Amino acid sequence: MDSKADFRATFESLIANTKLDGRYRTFIELERIAGEFPSAFWHGPDGQTRRVTVWCSNDYLGMGQHRDVLAAMHRAIDRSGAGTGGTRNISGTNWQHVQLETELADLHSKEGALIFTSGWISNLAALGTLGRLMPGCVIFSDALNHNSMIEGIRRSGAERFIFRHNDVTHLDELMSSVAPDRPKIVAFESVYSMDGDIAPIAAICDVAEKHGAMTYLDEVHAVGLYGVRGAGIAERDGVSHRVTLIEATLAKAFGVMGGYVAGPAASSSQPRFAHILLRVPSRLCSTSELILRSGRAKSAMSGG
Numbered sequence: 001m002d003s004k005a006d007f008r009a010t011f012e013s014l015i016a017n018t019k020l021d022g023r024y025r026t027f028i029e030l031e032r033i034a035g036e037f038p039s040a041f042w043h044g045p046d047g048q049t050r051r052v053t054v055w056c057s058n059d060y061l062g063m064g065q066h067r068d069v070l071a072a073m074h075r076a077i078d079r080s081g082a083g084t085g086g087t088r089n090i091s092g093t094n095w096q097h098v099q100l101e102t103e104l105a106d107l108h109s110k111e112g113a114l115i116f117t118s119g120w121i122s123n124l125a126a127l128g129t130l131g132r133l134m135p136g137c138v139i140f141s142d143a144l145n146h147n148s149m150i151e152g153i154r155r156s157g158a159e160r161f162i163f164r165h166n167d168v169t170h171l172d173e174l175m176s177s178v179a180p181d182r183p184k185i186v187a188f189e190s191v192y193s194m195d196g197d198i199a200p201i202a203a204i205c206d207v208a209e210k211h212g213a214m215t216y217l218d219e220v221h222a223v224g225l226y227g228v229r230g231a232g233i234a235e236r237d238g239v240s241h242r243v244t245l246i247e248a249t250l251a252k253a254f255g256v257m258g259g260y261v262a263g264p265a266a267s268s269s270q271p272r273f274a275h276i277l278l279r280v281p282s283r284l285c286s287t288s289e290l291i292l293r294s295g296r297a298k299s300a301m302s303g304g
């Protein structure tokens, strides 16, 4: 009898079970048409191609097809080619990325920003690192937080408490149950994409400040859409300065790809948050930040 593991059989059985559970997904194949947002070609399983309208895109403003955005991408490629050529710690920081980070920090009225390959990775990396770096850290997480935040919090190994969605009284109760001298982070979103509701950011900051906690706000579904400069709900509500770290994506209203975290750089005598986050392995070991993204994203942000 052959005793080797039969990987094919294992995965076929997993897929069969997923189908039995009704959890097996199929995805339609769409080809976006530059300049005709939100139209796309649907390449059907029957080999037929049909023109469809996509109303569920996260490219909320069609910036991924805006002519100025596309032109900026072309310019960036013509000037510097594609790819970064390596990670920051091996072959230097990409000049366009530094410009983009400066612009993102300015957008959120923060001292510094760091870009990542996606919003998902920025949450995983930032929360995972912050929770791990501060001994005894406790993270308070909204019950409806995005999976990437949950994974980051898990990865940090920090003790965590889940507060009822948008419930500041519950948050206060939970925070009161933890020793005052333990470092605390309150992690939440501004616009919750599944229900479309918005967090009471000022009230959450009130509770966080009362307990001396840092605040970590995911503005993924708000940047580009809310606030006079498109910095999100915190800007709209005039509370950006009260939020310690703002995380967002370049892949939704900005129409491109990538994620970032913006926050305090602090004075030279204090630890710089940007440098702390630079210790994140997933940030340092990824070469996949595309140079063209900088051109696209910067153009999208300037309303190009």
Ligand SMILES: Cc1ncc(COP(=O)(O)O)c(C=O)c1O
Binding pocket: 118, 119, 120, 121, 123, 146, 148, 189, 193, 218, 220, 221, 249, 250, 251, 258, 259
């Ligand atoms: C709230 C929230 N945070 C983070 C992400 C991840 O962002 P990205 O698509 O850039 O990976 C998403 C993605 O949908 C999201 O909804």
